[in-house]
Amino acid sequence: MHFNISDIGKSVSNLGKTVAEGASNLGQNVTNIVDHRKQISSEKKELQDLLSSAGDAFPGSDFHPASRKTWMSELGRDRLRINQIVWPGTHDSATNGIGIPVVTRPFAECQTISIYEQLALGARVLDVRVEKERHIAHGILKSYSVDVVLDDVKRFLAETEAEVIILEIRTEFGHEDPPEFDKYLIEQLGEHLIPQDEAVFGKTVAELLPRRVICVWKPQKSPAPAAGSPLWSKGYLRDNWIDTDLPKTKFESNMKHLGEQQPSAARRYFYRVEHTVTPSVENPVVKMVDNEISPFARLFVAQAFANGVADRLQVFSTDFIDEEFVDACVGVSHARVEGKA
Template identity: 65%
Template sequence: MGAQASKQMDRRKSISTEKKTLSGLKQSCGCDYPGCDYHPADRKNWMSGLKSDKIHVNKIVWPGTHDSATNKIGIPFISRPFARCQSLSIYHQLVRGTRVIDVRVQEDRKVCHGILVTYGVDVVINDVKKFLSETQSEIIILEIRTEFGHEDPPEFEKYLEEQLGEFLIHQDDHVFGKTIAELLPKRIICVWKPRKSPQPKAGGPLWSGGHLKDNWIDTDLPSTKFDSNLKHLSDQPPATSRNFFYRVENTVTPQADNPILCVKPVTARIHGFARLFIAKCFAQGCADRLQILSTDFIDEDFVDACAGLTYARIEGKA
């Protein structure tokens, strides 16, 4: 018992030290980078505000959400705090400026996060369609994967094609070098990641899992995650020379051996350091590799941070 208590005290000290490390870095280095003072007038249409004929897909810094469809997961006040990573619906995330959605499904087409289940994937699809009907040139990356430990939903690829077919941008490596205007009226890059079923084929309406990569670091230590994100990002080729999307997740994850297991207070340890991360990318010479930046509980400032860097790239300032 004493050993366990000692271990917990050491863990709490590590977390406190790492939070202070990031805060100190923010104070000493600041969060300035090209485009940091840009704020879109209309986040619902922030891509349109940058002009669709100027934005190349591989120059966009895409604001994304982690475990996007968990706003109503589990039982309120009981299991929900342990799995809820977003408080907004998919539609309201998109209105706020999110452009990369991360959805996990199980065999019956219900959205899940581990063992906890929420609404059916139809809710996600309908929210996406509603947003697209209200906008004209916003592009979305919709990633759907079968959750770990589950079987693929039967005929799910066919279902996605039937539901989203008119909006789907077909899998083609040339898409990365095109402008949004060249892709319209198509609006969705849908990445389907089954666990056992065949991957979507080149030229088809859905994209295979290899087109959206990341290096997930499972930790609740904010500086450890921050530094690991920088290292893995620096190992990537520049965004303009690769034919896949690379995601950095500005999140930390509750750990079973720590008494704080609710997502919100844990992820808050790193949430406010997204702008610092971008600034450090410039300081370390890897800002040209940054492409998707994802977070829990997305807010306006996070969206603005990504839109601002996108603006700077379009204007030739970054």
């Protein structure tokens, strides 16, 4: 076999260039990750400094319901109006147990407890994503049937008397709508559904009973619920989401967009602030990303008061909901009922 020394030399040279370029790209990627982590840490420190200097007290911040499972009843069904409530919500509510443990779950699980447990803890807004076969979806991952969600909702309603729920169900991005899903929701929740009606916002909880579920259906391509339907269309639950894992950037974006809203008493739609950040390639684990912003939920509420926009607060959602988050929302709701906020 004849070897051309010149060709061998060129091959070795090209291989050397490829290895060098690979090493350079790897080095650049490592640098980018390190720089990004430094930016996250810097933004988190800014929020910590703001918390240290400004505090997280606000009207109702010292209020804790006797039972989070029935906090609306405790505030008074005859006194509590729908547009007075600061609704504790969960983001990607039905992702508990999604994916394969250790392998895919850390990148997709935004709640670790069931829908029923979230409601019993005090959550009153659920963000549920489905796909064509009526299974829960988060990105490309699929989980249990939406029947599990609806059964948990109905169980909670059966155990309480005056707790109102906003149930948002949407088709997950990149998936097809479940066929005739609107009819299915009405069949499953019919007796509980509060029909689409803008007069609802000014009513008390007592005036809505025995109906207790505002179900917002957001399909990708199927027809939206019509006016007067048992289901509500997507325009009745709005937000301004930005994709970032930078905590102060998200905190400030949320405050800016909140300030652009009308006071909740004047609106005829629900406006949601999502106290969450988005995982990135450099920072992909949901729990780790969430830890950068979750400690500052009460600070956000306090700053809303400090900035004169607390009257815009309405739906406040989070990953991995806990008692402190719920109590912050309930506290402001209580202060509003008592005329202190």
